[in-house]
Amino acid sequence: MDEYESVSHSKWECKYHIVFIPKCRRKTLYGELRRHLGDVFRKLAQQKESRIEEGHLMPDHVHMMISIPPKYAVSQVVGFIKGKSAIHLARVYGEKKRNLVGQHFWARGYFVSTVGRDEAVIREYIRNQEQEDSRLEQMNLWR
Numbered sequence: 001m002d003e004y005e006s007v008s009h010s011k012w013e014c015k016y017h018i019v020f021i022p023k024c025r026r027k028t029l030y031g032e033l034r035r036h037l038g039d040v041f042r043k044l045a046q047q048k049e050s051r052i053e054e055g056h057l058m059p060d061h062v063h064m065m066i067s068i069p070p071k072y073a074v075s076q077v078v079g080f081i082k083g084k085s086a087i088h089l090a091r092v093y094g095e096k097k098r099n100l101v102g103q104h105f106w107a108r109g110y111f112v113s114t115v116g117r118d119e120a121v122i123r124e125y126i127r128n129q130e131q132e133d134s135r136l137e138q139m140n141l142w143r
Contacts, residue, residue, distance in 0.1 A: 005069065012070050015053060015115035017122050018078060021061040021107045033093065037062075040088055044081045048072055054126045058133065063126045065115060074112055082106040 004011040034057045045052050045066060055064040068077050086105040115122055125132075 005067070007069075010070075013067075014070055015065055015067045015119065016074055017113045017115055017126075018064050018066055018074075018110055019061055020078070020082060020110035022105055023107050027059045033089065036092075037085065037089075040085050041081055044084050045077070048077045048080055050077050054123045056126050056129055058129060063129055065119075065122055065126060078110050078112070082110070 004013045006012070037057055038055060041055065041062075041064065042052050048068070050066055050068045050072070053065045053067055055062070057063075066077070068074060089105055
């Protein structure tokens with residue numbers, strides 16, 4: 001947790017909690033796509049010298065904690081990951097699934113929050129997000 005990255009004249013720890021969704025919150029992240037996307041995200045992050053520390057693909061959104069060097073803007077890295085992963089999905093799965101349309105897979109925006117000293121809490125939140133969502137759904141059924 002207190003490990004810092006370094007380059008020749010600086011030390012840094014820049015971690016972000018990022019959430020983004022597919023267009024119209026399509027529940028297409030299940031099954032084959034869902035298992036495959038984790039590796040795709042990790043490889044794309046490495047291309048921008050970033051590292052996905054924690055991640056979870058929910059049925060209708062993506063949670064990740066990512067370490068991004070200060071020389072890159074968060075928007076630059078997130079835009080790169082979303083854009084290139086959408087192109088990849090269109091190439092690999094475009095013929096099989098009609099509603100995957102190239103760069104239009106992900107919705108435009110995203111949520112970002114700096115991690116800071118709450119890293120353990122955020123890691124736990126990402127890991128248990130699916131159970132928490134199902135628990136809240138169950139509670140809402142009784143209202």
